[in-house]
Amino acid sequence: MSPRRRFLALWTAAVVAATCAFVVHLALRFETVRLGYAVGEARRAQRQWLDRHRWLTVEAASLRAPARIEAIARPLLGMDAPPVHDVVVVREGGGGVPRGRLR
Amino acid sequence: MSGASLATSQRWTRVRVGVLTALMSLGAGLVARRAVQLGLDASPLLREMAEEQALREVRLSPRRGSIVDRHGAPLAVSVDVESVWADPRTLREAGVEPAAAAARLASVLDGVDAAALARRLASDRSFVWVARRVTPREADAVRALRIPGVAMQREARRYYPHRELAAHVLGYADVDGIGLDGLELTYDARLRGSTRTVRVLRDRTGRVVFGEPWLDERSLRGDDLELTLDRTIQHAAERELGLAVQTLEARAGSVVVLDPHTGELLAMASRPTFNPNEPGAAPLSARRNRAVGERFEPGSTIKPFTVAGALAAGVIEADTPIDCGGGRLQVADHVLHDARRFDVLRPAQILQYSSNVGTARIGAALGRERLYETLRAFGFGARTGIALPGEAAGTLRHPRTWYDVDAATIAFGQGMSATTLQLALAMAVIANGGELLEPVLVRRIRAPDGTVVETAERRVRRRVLPRSVARQVADMLVAVTGPEGTGSQAAVEGHLVAGKTGTAQKADEVAGGYREGAWVVSFVGFVPADRPRVVIAVVLDEPVVLASGGGAAGPVFRRIAEVALRQLGVPVGRLDDRPTDAGRAMPRGAAQQAADGSTPPLEAVRHASRDPEGRSTVPDVVGRGARTAMRMLLAAGLEASLRGVGRVVAQQPAAGADVPRGTRVVLTLREPVEASPVTIHGPLPSGESRSSQAAVSPPHEVGARARGEPSGPAGRSLPRERERP
Structure with missing residues (x-):
């Protein structure tokens, strides 16, 4: 191969390599931006779900409010606090059958 | 062409090539010099300018800490909700009538007055609140309207899920999350957490490109308070x-x-x-602890x-x-x-x-x-x-x-x-x-x-x-x-x-x-x-x-x-029922009574006359004090009904009777004989003993030694103190 041809081949290879590198860089850049948007969307969604979870926590706490439970238990279900002598205290971690009779 | 003219032409060509080469070299040198100047010398300044164009500072507000009772039941919780705002200028540019937009927004938002909102939307401002801290359902409804210039912003809202429960202890926080009363005020700095400002990359439309900062949101939250209160x-x-x-x-x-x-x-x-969810609805007197x-x-x-x-x-x-x-x-x-x-x-x-x-x-x-x-x-x-x-x-x-x-x-x-x-x-x-x-x-x-x-x-x-x-x-x-x-x-x-x-x-x-x-x-x-x-x-x-x-x-x-x-x-x-020190292992006074023999040892009392078959033998409590007698009966699985004060002089059923557990034993008590007067030492109001x-x-x-008027909080006349059983 003549020196002229060899120079041309090297030059062409260099141009192609540079172009490829530029294209790859551009593609990576675009992918990064696309993923950035995707991550942003995912985080927004995550935050919305967390907010929804907190909202449900508040609602659950409202539903468990003693005043509400009492408002349902006493007039609607006819429930009442047991007489003191009917209460059997079961100790945590006691591991045994509580004294007294369970009804 | 003669030999002389050819030599002249070649020389002129070399000159031109030389000049051109020199000019190109000069140009390349200038470009290289500029590149070095931009890349090395002016780099920080240029980087800053670029960041100013692409990066935006975002202020991240912390979420207020929660307040829970001694068992972990939430009493005050902050939740991010959305607030609706509008840009009247954008609204006008999009050709939307303020009155029409206000009417549509008021139809989906509770408590929003359409006329007042229309006046705000007709203003020349670039930002007006439409409704703050709306429910998720209302936010979805506003989004569905797709009105140009109307947008959402997330804000934290304080909720007290038990409503009035412990309201005076908890206090309340204002719309900006600042504690105004109760524990919300006392622990405001701890509950509020720290506000941080972070830089994020945004595109031309303002969207965040590289996600929101990788910041753990917990680091922004305020502390949680666990109270000693028991919800029940x-x-x-x-x-x-x-x-x-x-x-x-x-x-x-x-x-x-x-x-x-x-x-x-x-x-x-x-x-x-x-x-506390609506503190302004109650008069000031109702908010006093x-x-x-x-x-x-x-x-x-x-x-x-x-x-x-x-x-x-x-x-x-x-x-x-x-x-x-x-x-x-x-x-x-x-x-x-x-x-x-x-x-x-x-x-x-x-x-x-x-x-x-x-x-x-x-x-x-x-x-x-x-x-x-x-x-x-x-x-x-x-x-x-x-x-x-x-x-x-x-x-x-x-x-x-x-x-x-x-x-x-x-x-x-x-x-x-x-x-x-x-x-x-x-x-x-x-x-x-x-x-x-x-x-x-x-x-x-x-x-x-x-x-x-x-x-x-x-x-x-x-x-x-x-x-x-x-x-x-x-x-x-x-x-x-x-x-x-x-x-x-x-x-x-x-x-x-x-x-x-x-x-x-x-x-x-x-x-x-x-x-x-x-x-x-x-x-x-x-x-x-x-x-x-x-x-x-x-x-x-x-x-x-x-x-x-x-x-x-x-x-x-x-x-x-x-x-x-x-x-x-x-x-x-x-x-x-409570593990305590030796001094409290026995009921008050019982230790002394046990020591002087007037009361049987506690364990003996506890297990005396207990019958696993559900029946008890009535203990003899005649001569005992009311408290001791009651304790003995309770230990035997019996109930006491007291008549009078002092020591027990009679009991019904009598001691030794075999009765079902839970039977009520009627005790008649009487005062002991009065003792002779005892000297009291100490100064009288006049200071004499x-x-x-x-x-x-x-x-x-x-x-006779007392003088003057009573000087109670407002007193001139003497207070009366009375008791009714």
Whole structure:
């Protein structure tokens, strides 16, 4: 191969390599931006779900409010606090059958 | 072409090539120089300029920390919700009529006035709020309208899921998340967390390109507070207080429930109340925490502390007879009265019948200085240091400023003032064996990642009484809730209750003196009396119906105590429910009685006459004190019904009878024979020491040295103190 041809081949290879590198860089850049948007969307969604979870926590706490439970238990279900002598205290971690009779 | 012209042409070509090469080299050099200049020298400046174009600073607001009760139930929680805003300029550019946009927005948003919104949207501003902190459903509805220039912004909103529950303790935060009252105010800095500003990369349209900063949102949250309050006991306290205020047509009321051994508040209620989700809807008076912020004349509830001080000082003993002068005592030109005519009473009976004259005599025996020091030691006249804003210190003037009649009236709680919390803490001194504790409301403070950063500890402010004196007074207070005591309606089935009633006439802040028909009634006590688990103080302000401490506040105490004991797992008649030191392993007074042989050993009592078949043998309790007899019957699985006071003189069924467990045994009690008078040492109001002979002498001899007018909070006329069973 003549020196002229060899120079041309090297030059062409260099141009192609540079172009490829530029294209790859551009593609990576675009992918990064696309993923950035995707991550942003995912985080927004995550935050919305967390907010929804907190909202449900508040609602659950409202539903468990003693005043509400009492408002349902006493007039609607006819429930009442047991007489003191009917209460059997079961100790945590006691591991045994509580004294007294369970009804 | 000739040879000369060819040479000239070639030379000219070389010149041109040379010039061109030089120019290109110069250009390349300039470009390279500029590249080096931009890449190295001007790099930071250019980078900054680029970042200014692409990066935006975003202010991240922290989420306010939560407040939970002692079992982790949420009492105050912050949730991110959306607020709706609009850009009127964009609205105009898009050709949307402000009135039409306002009408559409008002149709999906609660509480938004279309006309007012239309006026705001017609303005020349670039930002107006449409509605703040809307519900998720409303936010979705606004989004569906797709109105140009209308957008959402996330904001934190404070929710109190239990509405009025513990409202006065929690307080409330404003729309910007700043605490304005209660714990929200006291712990505002801890709850609020820290605001941070971070830089994010945004595109031309303002969208975040590289996601939001990789910042753990927990690092932005405020700390969480774990309170000592128990949601169930708090609810019971508020329910019973509310019912009492409503039924008795009282102006206001307050309740404090606390653990006497740790100072932890289990409940604190105040009426009238408010919903902290909408604090502005309630008047200012409803938002006042009366348990710590309102002082009142405590009346007879002070008597146990006067008696305790006298016992500790040694000026009286538990069986010292005190002359009550037929229920009348003249001090200067004032006359103190008892509700009934009493002649000679012992300290326990003075408390049981709530004798003003007897307590005044004991106060006189104790002396002004020591009476003052005693009440100060119990915490009256000074703030308790609770972590709530607006605490009142109460009033207890220095004895130098007392008139003679003050020394008599302050002994039974008139001419001074206290808060409900002070009363509860003072009673806790008697319940826990003599120590004044600091109140604890916040049990733990947790960082957002769950680690505990602060834990409340039991703090003793001072020892007020010897343990033995505290036990003596506790024993005396049990009689108050007996059948003939003024607080019989505070008795709790299956438990011994120690307490004291109070019925005090209210001072007239405007005209001076005391107001006719205006009373503050109260009951403060602890239960079980032998192994206290809760101290409960109940105060009702100006009840129209049934204006007596025993009749009005007593039942409130009883009903709250029943719930509290059930919630704390205190079994009926059980004596070993709380692991304690050796000194408390036995009920109050029982150790001494066991030591002198008057009471069988506790274990023997507990297991005596128990039959696994569900039947019991009735123990012999004749000759025993009421408390001992009741304990023996409870240990045998039987119930006691007391008639009278003193020691048991008869029982029905008789000892040894085989009866089903749970049978009620009727005990008849009678007072022991009166002892001979005992000398009382201590200065009288005039500063002189007198014997009991002087104490039983006609009242005018004491009154002759008293002078001046009573100087209570507003007093010119002498207060009346009365008790009704």
